[in-house]
Amino acid sequence: MYINRRFYENYVSTRDVELLHEYSLKILKEIGVSFASEEVLDVFRKHGATVEGNIVKISEELLNKALETAPKSFTITTNAGETPIGERFKPKTVGCYGPSKFLFEDDTFRPALLPDVVKFLKLMHTSEVTDFVNNSAYDTPDLDKNQDNFYIPQVALCLKYSDKPSYGNVANSLNVKKKSLKDAAKEIATMYKEFYDIWDRPVLLTNACALSPLGYSYEVLDNIMGLIEEGQPVTIITCSMTNLTAPAALMGSVIQNNATVLAGIVLTQLIKPGVGVIYGTVSSPTDMRKTAIMIGAPEAQLIQMSSLALGRYYGLPVRTGVGGTDSLKPDYQAGVETMTTLLTTYLGKSDFALNNAGILQSYAVGSYEKFVLDEEVNRILLRLNKGIDISNEKASKVFEEIKKAGPLGNYLAGRTPKEYRDEHHLSKIFNKTAGDPSVLFDEIGDIRQRAAKQIEERVESYKAPDLTKKQQDILNRYLPESEKF
């Protein structure tokens, strides 16, 4: 069992949640949400929503109906097993997602290429704190962009390099030509079903980002419809920025995001009642000095804690995070901000976090070094969350030990006891040694050098999943030329 340390409850009260809900309803009823798809507008019309142009106004009744059918939890099934998502389960995580450039171990920033994406897949696959894999940098320059669909080749890489479940991006009108994005989404879902030979359950989870304020693009809606018709769950998120695409006050972001995400969730349940959907936000404050997003700022966590409280109020699985930083390098700032951005997920216990490791400069840059360093932050938070063992049995035992040692005695005797191993997290990458700092630094090296060494070891020891001939044949239909079996 994963204990919910209820981090957000100390910031957002039940009364706050009720007020946030009240005003979100007001937005849904009086302002409405824009949906850029005739097919979607028809769905809303058919179910009695008010449709004015592209704007859909949603009543409390329609919302409640959708919230009744949206499940509290759902499970992604792959050949490797089941991954349940929801309040009763440990938060699930995805590694590096979506940057176009990487900061490499030689300290240069360069556009990521397919071999880099493969290397990242190997790190995610071998990570004990990352549950889902993703094709990290997408639409890399070395893909054959004359293909009608150069999105699905990238997705197929996930299945080649890892038997962990995949967390998908949506196909877009740049990487898919000559067919609708809805069909492209269906094709992806079908590839997974065929690959796993699992046809009747969710096998894939995909991220669908709304526009802010209060809108959904044609591209995202097409993907949502395609995936849901194939019985595949989606995460609906917003990524509003204060004072740009949301009001200046944080509360404005929260109610606007909530109304936006709820409208998307209503849509999923109108298309297929009972389909899994994650309620999410990665809304952030804006630095108005340079008009830049600040994903690592404390305000982002305050917005996310409010969203988490709302998601819990609706009984939905909730995505928080990203975990990440606005820094350009895996430096002091990156450490502070990665710890900050993962607090809500791990201590407030959301159900899902994207980019739990490996990104820099908000969403713009991926980094292997940061991935293995961020893993340590995940481990620290998991340890902190585990808490302290205070029990009658332990009390009697330690009292006897203290009595035996006596005042000014010592405890160092023979083998390190089981309690020590049970209750101590020992870092494999952070320095914990005492001694002359100059000598020691020469010995252990810079933390980025240590990270680079771990990356090398991880990539070397990586073992590809065993695939059947049939699975290889399926992937060969999709994989980039250079990656075919």
Place this chain on the structure above:
Amino acid sequence: MYINRRFYENYVSTRDVELLHEYSLKILKEIGVSFASEEVLDVFRKHGATVEGNIVKISEELLNKALETAPKSFTITTNAGETPIGERFKPKTVGCYGPSKFLFEDDTFRPALLPDVVKFLKLMHTSEVTDFVNNSAYDTPDLDKNQDNFYIPQVALCLKYSDKPSYGNVANSLNVKKKSLKDAAKEIATMYKEFYDIWDRPVLLTNACALSPLGYSYEVLDNIMGLIEEGQPVTIITCSMTNLTAPAALMGSVIQNNATVLAGIVLTQLIKPGVGVIYGTVSSPTDMRKTAIMIGAPEAQLIQMSSLALGRYYGLPVRTGVGGTDSLKPDYQAGVETMTTLLTTYLGKSDFALNNAGILQSYAVGSYEKFVLDEEVNRILLRLNKGIDISNEKASKVFEEIKKAGPLGNYLAGRTPKEYRDEHHLSKIFNKTAGDPSVLFDEIGDIRQRAAKQIEERVESYKAPDLTKKQQDILNRYLPESEKF
């Protein structure tokens, strides 16, 4: 008002606290605590405690009597004003405390000298997140060690360079010769009283560290007695290490520390009922691979949260922290760990934290760069702690803004609104800019370079406090030769 986000309550329940208390009492009654001072043993004897050799056994009755007189809060008064300490007040902080070496801006580790201590005093003095100053590195090699007391010259530096209150170390048998440490402590208290011309109130707060397990050295006891007889409050802390000077299980550290600190608190109240005393711990886990303290580890926070819960149960002002890191440099690890180590203080709301900024390698190394970087962590936590403004007034206001912007509209119009400035923390040292990362990195430079620049600016803009001729004369009696007016 500083809101207590009650971070620790999600880790330590009321029932846990009662069990911890029960076993701490058992330790006090059945095992006892060693006090290496005949004068102290006499005090205990006089008040009916059982004294066997150096071991004092304390009854529940004697403890309760002390807890009745120990105040919930107290105030340090200086010429600049009052600094109240206790549950109703913002946590108070001290900067860099106690390392013998510094990591300088040229990236070399060297023993700190007096001018370095002075530079650190200027940073602490100009810090908006540091309440108390301290003579950071003490017993520096350039002090005149032929003096009978080369401790008090260092303390006098605090009064010369800052009008913030001082947080003292205890005098020890190396830096004070030819007089008792009790008299040395009294002399320090008297210097402060005379300097401020305040004779009837606490003017100085001093750290007193017990031995683990379950003991007090002659040196510390002499200082405690001297200070308390002068009406000056002390912080009693333990610094036990799991599996070395405390049991392997964290719970063992907690009850052993609690018994140790309570015994010291009883002593303070027996000497002078009503004198201010802070209940504290900086007990940490041990890395048994190198037998090193891990102050940055999550287990340290679990121990501190338990101690904070106990301190609250006794109604005493509580010290948590240090904030710090086991890293050698202000790197990614340092960022993660400084954020981790300050969580309990700021979000759990303790009353006091030492080393809120500026230390590396556990307690061994000071760093100006880390000081200005750590200040940012303090600011982030203060912002996080402030929370999110959710109110009816704000709801109406942001609703109208959202309505005006409408779906797919925007919020960028004219001057940045007041709400933005009220609710956004803008970092002066962390990167928050978007753009080509290579170009940007060349522009903004490494975070340590940025820190070094801020240090320079701070030191340049530092203004010494205005002292009267009389105050200068008082300090001239104590200051190191090179620092006299």
